[in-house]
Every structure is written in structure tokens, then in C-alpha cells.
Amino acid sequence: MSKEIVARLDDKLHAKRESFDKIPVVDISPLLDGSSKQGVAKEIRWALSNTGFMYVKNHGIPQDFVDSVFNVSRRFFDLPMSQKMTLHISKSDVAFRGYIEPFGENTDPGKTKDLKECFDIGPERSTLEGPFFGPNQWPSSLPEFRELTYGYHQKMVDLAKKLLQGIALSLDLSESHFESLMRDPISVQRLLHYPPQSGFVSEEIIGIGAHTDYGNLAILAQDDVGGLQVMNRDGDWVEGIPIHGAFVINIGDLIQRLTNNVYLANMHRVVNISGRERYSIPFFIDADFNATIEPLASCVTGSNPLRYKPVTCGEHKFGRFAASYAHLAKCNEVGRQLI
Ligand SMILES: O=C(O)CCC(=O)C(=O)O
Numbered sequence: 001m002s003k004e005i006v007a008r009l010d011d012k013l014h015a016k017r018e019s020f021d022k023i024p025v026v027d028i029s030p031l032l033d034g035s036s037k038q039g040v041a042k043e044i045r046w047a048l049s050n051t052g053f054m055y056v057k058n059h060g061i062p063q064d065f066v067d068s069v070f071n072v073s074r075r076f077f078d079l080p081m082s083q084k085m086t087l088h089i090s091k092s093d094v095a096f097r098g099y100i101e102p103f104g105e106n107t108d109p110g111k112t113k114d115l116k117e118c119f120d121i122g123p124e125r126s127t128l129e130g131p132f133f134g135p136n137q138w139p140s141s142l143p144e145f146r147e148l149t150y151g152y153h154q155k156m157v158d159l160a161k162k163l164l165q166g167i168a169l170s171l172d173l174s175e176s177h178f179e180s181l182m183r184d185p186i187s188v189q190r191l192l193h194y195p196p197q198s199g200f201v202s203e204e205i206i207g208i209g210a211h212t213d214y215g216n217l218a219i220l221a222q223d224d225v226g227g228l229q230v231m232n233r234d235g236d237w238v239e240g241i242p243i244h245g246a247f248v249i250n251i252g253d254l255i256q257r258l259t260n261n262v263y264l265a266n267m268h269r270v271v272n273i274s275g276r277e278r279y280s281i282p283f284f285i286d287a288d289f290n291a292t293i294e295p296l297a298s299c300v301t302g303s304n305p306l307r308y309k310p311v312t313c314g315e316h317k318f319g320r321f322a323a324s325y326a327h328l329a330k331c332n333e334v335g336r337q338l339i
């Protein structure tokens, strides 16, 4: 049965479908079980320096657990708006936890309003300690939500640390290179919902505007709806087609800075014209708030001269948050004084 076309895309929103030999799918079991860490590191290097993003499979997170987090996420976003707004991110001060409504965060603020709605969770604290560290907000009407989503967050922290061991090896660093920068890292477990768009769709409003991720690494679980577009190193938009059981891995700004652009933080965006609701579950891991990130000497050469000054993780991340959150626009200066 042919599918009814419900949306027409602005030319600027087209993405091509790359063959999979150009978007590597890396089996990371030899990294996790230690049988061939260097072999996986080699594949990671190829992926991140050529295409710039990759899928990982055999990551050890059971699919039925991922599915149960998708289920509870759907139930959360189905709650009435008035209930979701009681958990609004602005109520968590600068801990940045809770619900973000459509257009509440715009990741390409000069160009695009983001239609997505989100829920953010981070490392649990009993009181506000400073930017990115404070109590989470939990929906009282979904008692299982907390255990499932926070459990998923914990598993993602562990997986991200393993992936960063592989990334360190891929850069000829010791596998523990990132440990001293990540004793108590900033991390965000996010749930996302993208309503479908119909009619004429332009860059002005899409699921999530073009952006790079801010930190070290993102691990993304997506449902089977599709709509993720990733820019490859040639500057072409390509479809990040869902692969059942695999995660999409994106490098964030901090790894781009660390590697002096040897690995690029890919631009990506979401355009959901499938006619279906789309859900995704990205996890972001950064470094410690005060960790200084500067280019590795091994990545600075005659043909690739030094591109970045040192920056602290917290300073970089806060700046990107302040630029993209509607609720922070007015308190940008106030927020900055808290750093
Ligand atoms: O939903 C997706 O597929 C991508 C989400 C994303 O890029 C983000 O939250 O930073």
C-alpha cells in the first residue's frame, strides 16, 4: 500500500541516504570484554575521522530494557500539558532538570524553533550544588518512571566511560585518559518526543534545529520512525536511519576541541514527516565541571595548527545552554554569575 504524502520539504531540509559502508556499524563487544580493544579502537578512529559518526551494536544493554524506557517515556509525554509543566526545567534552577515544552529550547536559535518536547534527568543530588548538579524532578503519577529512566541513565554512564576508553585508545592515548577529567562528570539523560509535521516544512520550525552536541559524547537510542539527519565530513546531510538494537554515537564539542578537529562534532537535526509520533532517548556525557579541555599535542601539526584555547567544560556547556533555552534568555547574566 503506498503511503500518503503528508508533508513537503523545503529544499534545504533534504538528506540523502548513504550506503552503510560509509556509516560504520561498530561491534563493540571486543572492547567491552577486552578481547580486542585495539581492534575496536581502529574502527572507531576510522569512523570518527571519516564519516564523523557511527552506530554501535553488541553494547550490552538489553533491548527489552531500552523498550521499557521508551514505553514509560511515551506515557510521560501523553500526560496533560498542565501536569508536565509542573515539572518545568525552570523550577530546577541551574540544575537543568525536568520538562521542556515545544519551543522552550531552540538548538539553532537564529534559524529554527524546536518542535520537540523533552524531559531531562541528571546525576541525583539532594540539594542544588551548582550548575548541572541538583535534585531531579519526578512525575508522581508514573511511579515506575524514576527507576526505569534513572536506571537507564546509570547504564549509559558506564557505557559512555567504556566508549571513551575506546576513543582514548583510538587517539593513541592510554585507555584511562578521560578518567581524571571525569571523576564526577556532568551528564544528561534526555527523553524526547517529536510530533509529526505536515504541510510545507521549512527550517523555521522542525523537530530539533541543526546543532552539535556540547560535551564529550552522545549515545542515542531512536525508535523506528526515522527523521534524524547528520552532516558528514563533506558537509552533506545524510539520514541517520534507525538500526534496531544499535545506538547512534555522536562526538560533542569537547572531543572536537580535544582533537583539534581531527574528530568533528557533527551537526545534526531531526525532521519528522513520517506521519507518526517519534521518540528518542539521547544520553550526553561531558567532563567534570572544572575540567579544562585543550587540544592534544599529538593533534596539532603543521597542516592542522592549534585551533582552540583551553576552556572549562562547565563554562562551555553553560554558554551553550544559555544561548538555547528560552527560559534562560532573561537570566543569562544572572546564571553566568553562578558559575
Ligand atoms: O532525537 C534525536 O534523534 C536527536 C536528538 C539530539 O540531537 C539532541 O537531543 O541533542
Ligand SMILES: [Fe+2]
Pocket: 211, 212, 213, 218, 268
Ligand atoms: Fe544532538
